[in-house]
Amino acid sequence: EDQVTQSPEALRLQEGESSSLNCSYTVSGLRGLFWYRQDPGKGPEFLFTLYSAGEEKEKERLKATLTKKESFLHITAPKPEDSATYLCAVQALDSGYALNFGKGTSLLVTP
Amino acid sequence: DAMVIQNPRYQVTQFGKPVTLSCSQTLNHNVMYWYQQKSSQAPKLLFHYYDKDFNNEADTPDNFQSRRPNTSFCFLDIRSPGLGDAAMYLCATSSADTQYFGPGTRLTVL
Numbered sequence: 001e002d003q004v005t006q007s008p009e010a011l012r013l014q015e016g017e018s019s020s021l022n023c024s025y026t027v028s029g030l031r032g033l034f035w036y037r038q039d040p041g042k043g044p045e046f047l048f049t050l051y052s053a054g055e056e057k058e059k060e061r062l063k064a065t066l067t068k069k070e071s072f073l074h075i076t077a078p079k080p081e082d083s084a085t086y087l088c089a090v091q092a093l094d095s096g097y098a099l100n101f102g103k104g105t106s107l108l109v110t111p
Numbered sequence: 112d113a114m115v116i117q118n119p120r121y122q123v124t125q126f127g128k129p130v131t132l133s134c135s136q137t138l139n140h141n142v143m144y145w146y147q148q149k150s151s152q153a154p155k156l157l158f159h160y161y162d163k164d165f166n167n168e169a170d171t172p173d174n175f176q177s178r179r180p181n182t183s184f185c186f187l188d189i190r191s192p193g194l195g196d197a198a199m200y201l202c203a204t205s206s207a208d209t210q211y212f213g214p215g216t217r218l219t220v221l
Contacts, residue, residue: 004153032208043115043201043212044154087153091208096166097142099210101153 002027002095006088006102013078013109021073021105023088033071034099035064036087044087047073078109114138115213117202123219124192132187132216134202143185144210145177146201154201160185192220 003026013019025033032051036044048057050066057064061082063074073086085106089099116135124130134143141162146154158167160179174196176188189196197220203210 034209036212041199041215041217043117043203043215046209046211049209097144097159097161097205097208097210098156098168099154101155103151103153 002090002092002100004088004090004100004102006086006105008105009103010106011108013075013107015079015109015111016077018074018076018078020075021086021107023071023073023102024069025071025088025090026069027090027092027100029093031091031093031095033066034089034091035071035073036089038085038087038104040085047086075107078107080109080111083107083109115202115204115211117200117213117216119216120214121217121219123221124189125221126193127191130189130192130218132189132200132202132218134185134187134213135183136202136204137183138204138206138211139182140204140206140211141182142205143179144203144205145175145185145187146203148199148201148215149197157187189218192218194220196220 005024007022035047038044048064053068065072085104087104089101118133144159145157148154157171178186199215201215202213
């Protein structure tokens with residue numbers, strides 16, 4: 001059975017303090033791994049898709065990387081507006097279009 | 112600019128009183144999804160449409176139904192809401208693998 005585990009559950013950073021969020025996954029065959037940002041009371045906002053081990057993608061202060069077992073979302077010099085829940089999801093080759101989400105990491109960046 | 116629109120944003124219903132949530136999209140995507148997300152939990156896929164083909168997840172309760180009258184619109188019907196159905200309901204669309212979500216409808220059951 002496909003599994004997605006995110007850690008830590010919650011993370012508090014000071015503004016400018018870089019860190020990484022982890023997403024460990026088990027899937028029979030990976031079609032893609034997705035990162036989303038979700039603000040309270042809103043729908044998930046798409047950030048990145050990664051397809052194969054070794055792939056990296058960047059957007060502003062965020063960088064996502066992928067290995068065969070896990071993905072990291074690196075946040076460089078975060079700002080308070082980066083505070084949100086970050087969701088990881090995997091799409092398996094045999095699951096059609098279904099996304100299997102992790103529970104997310106709740107990030108708080110303080111000034 | 113809104114691409115996936117959900118109405119209403121907040122819905123209050125009574126225990127057992129049927130309710131319908133609406134989703135529309137301006138992206139012309141052929142796949143539409145409904146997810147349920149409870150507080151501090153991961154979104155859980157209820158069902159999806161590939162064009163007019165309906166695909167129900169195995170553990171989606173019979174209480175939940177869906178309709179897709181055309182490419183742009185999709186509805187979630189909850190026939191007899193229970194207290195456990197209180198959640199955020201998210202609609203998403205995709206044309207390939209990446210899914211784009213709407214803002215969600217927060218359902219309260221009294």
